[in-house]
Every structure is written in C-alpha cells, then in structure tokens.
Amino acid sequence: MPSPTVWNVVLDAGADTDIVLAADFPVTGRNEGGFAELAPGLHLDCALWQTVAPVRNPETDALGEEYLEPWLSEVAASGRTVRAVLGYCAGSVFAGVLAQKIAERQGTAPLVVVFDPELVDVPTVHLQFGRVIGNMTTVLTPEEIAELSGTAEQLAAKPGIAPVDFAAGLYAAFRPIGTAALRRAGLDEDYAGELVTLVGSFMSYLATAAGLDPRPGWQRATVITSASERSGLNRMRTTPGIAPVEVADERRFEVEHRDLLRTPAVADAVAAVLAGRPEAGA
Incomplete structure (x- = not known):
C-alpha cells in the first residue's frame, strides 16, 4: 500500500505490522508535547500513525461522522490490524469513536489510551x-x-x-x-x-x-490524567452538568497537561498498557 495521506507516519515498522493510531491536532510551535515525543518511550514493535486533520471551513462545511471517513477508509485499505488507539485532549473524542468503529470492522477491539480526554463544549x-x-x-x-x-x-x-x-x-x-x-x-x-x-x-x-459521543469507547479506556485542574477528567469532575465519565482505568501524574506526552514516566506506563501489563504504571 502507498504511504498514507490522511495519517502521518510517526513510526514505521514495515508494511506487515499492526498499527497504533493517535488522534491529535499537532501544529508547529505549540507548547504541548506531541505523540512524536511520546513515541520513543513506547518501544513499539509496530507502526504509529497520527491523524492529519482534514481541511474544513466551520462556516460552510458539514461536520459530523463523515469527517472520520477518510481516516477509517485509509486504515481499512491498509489491511492491517489496529492494536490500539490513542488520543490527546480533544483528540480523545476521535480516539473513542474511531476505536468503536474499528472494533466493528476488524472484529477485535483495539486498546484505548487517552490523555486528559475532553468532552468538547x-x-x-x-x-x-x-x-x-x-x-x-x-x-x-x-x-x-x-x-x-x-x-x-x-x-x-x-x-x-x-x-x-x-x-x-x-x-x-x-x-x-x-x-x-x-x-x-x-x-x-x-x-x-x-x-x-x-x-x-x-x-x-x-x-x-x-458532536460525537466517545463515551462507549472511553468505557474501555485507560485514562492518563495530569495535575492541571482545568484539563481532562479534572475539569469534567468539577463542571456542573457533565455526567460522570466511565473509564476502565485511570493513571494520575503530577505533571502539567502540556507535558503529558513528553514525560518519561507517562511513556513507561503507556508502554506497559500496550504490552498487556496493565498493573504497571505511575
């Protein structure tokens, strides 16, 4: 298969390996760490692909589940198994939904790991x-x-x-x-x-x-939570009107939201989860 166009290959491990997907909106110069910084500490034996957000105009373009279709189509065309789906901040919404849709297609549910997940409002x-x-x-x-x-x-x-x-x-x-x-x-x-x-x-x-509901996907997720009060589950738990979010596991780290993806201890914990050692962590 040609190189993906709607995914950025952060780590290439050969055409026949599984894939770990990561949902984020990285831009040059942002102060938050990114999945390229997290990747070396994961010690993956498979590929890591990161979302490339489609060009859309919120004034004129319809925004809904069809937004996900290019990502899903390219993964399906690869013929490769998705081992896990990761998500950072608002990208955690996409991670939860993508994981559910990929599970329906491939018959096995990928692992889900989300970092300070946000329900976007x-x-x-x-x-x-x-x-x-x-x-x-x-x-x-x-x-x-x-x-x-x-x-x-x-x-x-x-x-x-x-x-x-x-x-x-x-x-x-x-x-x-x-x-x-x-x-x-x-x-x-x-x-x-x-x-x-x-x-x-x-x-x-x-x-x-x-406009997406990631909660079914998040029910199976390991959540990585920072010390930032206004980020992720920390914010949702103190915001009136937001129903409790059910997750499978939560690991808390005394680091700021912006540093989650560049913190070695976080990478170690996520590597353990991806390797099937959920008891390891913070």
Whole structure:
C-alpha cells in the first residue's frame, strides 16, 4: 500500500505490522508535547500513525461522522490490524469513536489510551481559540486581540449557542483580521491563506468533536490524567452538568497537561498498557 495521506507516519515498522493510531491536532510551535515525543518511550514493535486533520471551513462545511471517513477508509485499505488507539485532549473524542468503529470492522477491539480526554463544549472551543490568539501576539495588534477576544465573549454569552455555531462565528471573526495581520507581517498571500485556513480546520476539528459521543469507547479506556485542574477528567469532575465519565482505568501524574506526552514516566506506563501489563504504571 502507498504511504498514507490522511495519517502521518510517526513510526514505521514495515508494511506487515499492526498499527497504533493517535488522534491529535499537532501544529508547529505549540507548547504541548506531541505523540512524536511520546513515541520513543513506547518501544513499539509496530507502526504509529497520527491523524492529519482534514481541511474544513466551520462556516460552510458539514461536520459530523463523515469527517472520520477518510481516516477509517485509509486504515481499512491498509489491511492491517489496529492494536490500539490513542488520543490527546480533544483528540480523545476521535480516539473513542474511531476505536468503536474499528472494533466493528476488524472484529477485535483495539486498546484505548487517552490523555486528559475532553468532552468538547463551548468553553473548550473558547479556551482553544484563546490559545490560538495567544500564539499570535507577535503579529496581532493589541486592538485586534481585544476585538477578537470581545467577539468570542459575546458569542459565548449567547443563550444556547452550540459549539459548531460558536466555532463558525469565531472563524468568521478571525479570518479577515488574521489574514490582514499575517500579510502585514510580511507573509505572502498563499502562506497567509494556509495559516488562516489551518485555524479554520482547527475550529472544525473541535466542532466535529463536540458532536460525537466517545463515551462507549472511553468505557474501555485507560485514562492518563495530569495535575492541571482545568484539563481532562479534572475539569469534567468539577463542571456542573457533565455526567460522570466511565473509564476502565485511570493513571494520575503530577505533571502539567502540556507535558503529558513528553514525560518519561507517562511513556513507561503507556508502554506497559500496550504490552498487556496493565498493573504497571505511575
């Protein structure tokens, strides 16, 4: 089979090996660790593939289970067995759903390991949009930051606004301001357009996750929990209105959310789970 196009091969172990899948939205320069940093500590004897998020516009594109189809189709076309599905933050939603669908196809359920899993809601999208803006302080003016932050606050305050509508509204506000700021910073039109489109794809990724139910997949999951109060199960357990999330096992580590995937002790614990030694861990 040719190299996958909607998965990034983090670790290649030959065409006949099993695959471990990882769901995340990695971007250059983010301060959170990624699966490329976790991979060496897993000591896998199989391939590790990471999601490549499809290019989507939350203002115009339909977002639902069809979002998953390119990922599922390429895994099915490989003919390889999925040994485990991993997920980080909002990617844990995709991990839970992908694991369920893959189990139906291949007849055996892959292991599921999720890192600070998030049920995506309006506050989640709001937080992540704030991080996007925070990463652009070198190109956005204080006035532009204030305008985008104010728009986000106004949208979030609308009674009953759905995450998909919230994400679309955020991107509609960001697109012209972000484009102008990047062009002002000296980027050519094409590259500025790519970066702005990336933000739209990230908003689409979050909005899609908000509409999926990962709980059946999470019931079999090992959850890796950080010490960050506003991340993962820590946040869900203290947020009114969120029903308890049932998981198979939980391992807690005294590290910040951003450091989960770059912490050796976490890699050791996950390696033990993937090797069938669930008693090993933190």
